[in-house]
Amino acid sequence: MxxxxxxxxxxxxxxxxxxxxxxxxxxxxxxxxxxxxxxxxxxxxxxxxxxxxxxxxxxxxxxxxxxxxxxxxxxxxxxxxxxxxxxxxxxxxxxxxxxxxxxxxxxxxxxxxxxxxxxxxxxxxPVVVLHSTEPGIYGRFGFGLASRAVEVSVPPEARAFAPEAEGEAAAEAGRKVEAAGLTLDVVPAEEAHSAIADIYRACLHQRPGMLRRDAAWQRRAVEDEPASRHGAGRLLCMVASGPGGAARGYALYRLRPAWERSRPRYALSVREVFARDPAAYAFVWRSLLDTDLAGTVSAAARPVDDPLLALLDDPRSAAPTVRDQLYARAVDLDRALTARTYSAPVDVVLEVRDALCPWNAGRWRLTAGADGGAECARTGAAADLALTAREVGAVLLGGGSPAQLALAGRVTELRPGALRAASAAFHHDPAPFCPMSF
Ligand SMILES: CC(C)(COP(=O)(O)OP(=O)(O)OC[C@H]1O[C@@H](n2cnc3c(N)ncnc32)[C@H](O)[C@@H]1OP(=O)(O)O)[C@@H](O)C(=O)NCCC(=O)NCCS
CATH class of the missing domain: 3.40.630.30 (Gcn5-related N-acetyltransferase (GNAT))
Structure with missing residues (x-):
């Protein structure tokens, strides 16, 4: 109508x-x-x-x-x-x-x-999220940069793991792994639906930003349109399984043929990697980096604190490049701020400006206790921090830092100490990351 x-x-x-x-x-x-x-x-x-x-x-x-x-x-x-x-x-x-x-x-x-x-x-x-084609579009509408991603490209000469990272699984991967109890299988992605779904579900609560996937969202995650392959082969799934055969980790990736001076240097691009435990995670990455024919192994979007960057002995050569990723916004400030928990106790009065959603404008008192649970209500008390809806969006998932935004002039501290307390409370470790496009 x-x-x-x-x-x-x-x-x-x-x-x-x-x-x-x-x-x-x-x-x-x-x-x-x-x-x-x-x-x-x-x-x-x-x-x-x-x-x-x-x-x-x-x-x-x-x-x-x-x-x-x-x-x-x-x-x-x-x-x-x-x-x-x-x-x-x-x-x-x-x-x-x-x-x-x-x-x-x-x-x-x-x-x-x-x-x-x-x-x-x-x-x-209470919260709305989106991916943006261009980073300059949504800030004016109160959306803040809530998660970042890094693009990595590991060249053949920088594949080694740090000696300290050569745990049992990682070390054994290079020697065909049976001794480490992990085995590898590679199948077309569409044949690995159930392993992918199980492992992804097990990883769902590892980080803020992860989205629950039903069957339709999983089909989107493993979509393999020929038109979007750009010369690469079909989407493959590498599955790492434990001794009883239970799948513990997987990677979705493609190989694009390339040759340099008659030597194979296929471009291996990784879409996603998830694992139930650190050994399986290291093993899957070890196996990706050791793929026959592969030259550079790259991933367009990894978490900013991806363990891969600590596994590699030479992370500099992987040239991690930080990108904006998910943008978030509070629909209703109080409901949004109480939908999450906090990493430290906090008692702070926020003076919020919000032109597009005027019901959010004004002063709000946010309190969180040692258990992380929070309350948020309107208050007439003096403000401790002044900010706009955009900065609220940036800190909602625990990725953005009020202290950093204050140094950029986007948050104003009105009571000494409030900024440090708010930054400790909003911060979340590990960093948020959203593997899904929508
Ligand atoms: C981006 C797009 C949706 C904007 O639509 P639009 O109707 O022209 O936007 P509006 O007229 O409502 O503009 C609102 C404000 O956003 C700004 N804006 C619009 N597009 C922008 C862009 N690409 N980059 C930065 N600012 C932009 C406008 O200048 C305007 O600013 P103002 O409020 O300061 O005057 C449109 O250009 C489009 O379809 N682009 C291609 C698809 C795309 O990129 N979509 C975004 C998906 S995340």
Missing amino acids: EEVGATAPARPGGGPATGYTFRAAAEWAEFGAVLDLAYGGHPHSPAHSAVVGALFEPKRSLVACHGGRPCATLAGYALEMTLPGGPAPVAGIGYVAVAPPHRRRGLMRELLRRALTALHEERAE
Whole structure:
């Protein structure tokens, strides 16, 4: 049902922003034409549409229409994400796209405002998360950089593990491992669904940012569209199993053939690695690095504190490059701040500015005890820290540091000592990491 006359606000410098209507999405297919235009004429293949269409939640997703035709999209998802302290419901946003003729007229802003207002009014998920095509887009809407990732590229000459890291499994991997009790199998990814699902589930609470995967999300995780292989082979799964045959770790990866002076230097790119225990984790990485034909072994996104960086004897050669990853935002400040636990006791009054979600603006007292559990309520007390919704988003998963943001001028300390206490409380070890795109 279209909301006739619900127009986007006029944008300074933009064209006339009249004549737009907004409604819930009907089906995934109507996103197709907008996404095709918005991303430069690359229509989704039927196979990819089937995978992402199975995840689509029309009631949570919005389209803006012009002349009755969709011209802007926003997909909403009900997700379960590990926060510091455990799993919590979060809302995901994806496929924010505006067809080129309709850009810079406030359509993205209006879609986000509507999505956030609906979550607030329905008292739905307290936190919303998204991945951004460009890092400069969402800060103005109160989304903060909640997790970072590192890209690593291990060249053949830097494959060695540090001597101290050559634990039993790692050491034995090079000698075909039976003695260490771990064995290796390599199969096409689609044949390893159950091992992948079991190990991923066991790792779900290792870090904030991890998303629970049902069968449809797992299909997305192991999706292997020929069009996205870019010369590489099919997606493979390396599975490490213990003595009783139980799978303990896996890696999803591809090999792209390459030769240098008649010598094989295949590019091995790793999509994800999970293991139930450190020995299996080291063993899987050892096996990836020792893959026959492989030259450089790279991974586009690993946690910033990936144990791999401590396993390698020469992490410098892996050239870890830090990237922005997940962006998070509080839908309702009090519910968001109490959805997680804290690493140290804290009692702090936050003065929050939030233009897009004005119900969050004002002073909030956050208290957390030694058990990590927190309370958050409005207060008339003097503020200890002043910040915007964006900085709140940055610290929600335990990755962003209030102290760092203060040094950048984005958090203001109004009571000496408040910053140090807040930083100790918000910090989470290990660092947040989100392995899923949506
Ligand atoms: C990014 C995109 C969705 C923006 O849509 P839009 O309707 O033109 O955006 P709006 O008019 O609502 O702009 C709102 C604000 O964001 C800013 N903005 C828009 N796109 C931006 C970008 N790519 N980088 C930085 N700022 C951007 C606008 O300048 C405006 O700023 P202001 O509030 O200071 O005036 C659109 O350009 C698009 O579809 N791009 C290709 C797909 C894409 O990258 N989507 C993002 C997916 S995460």
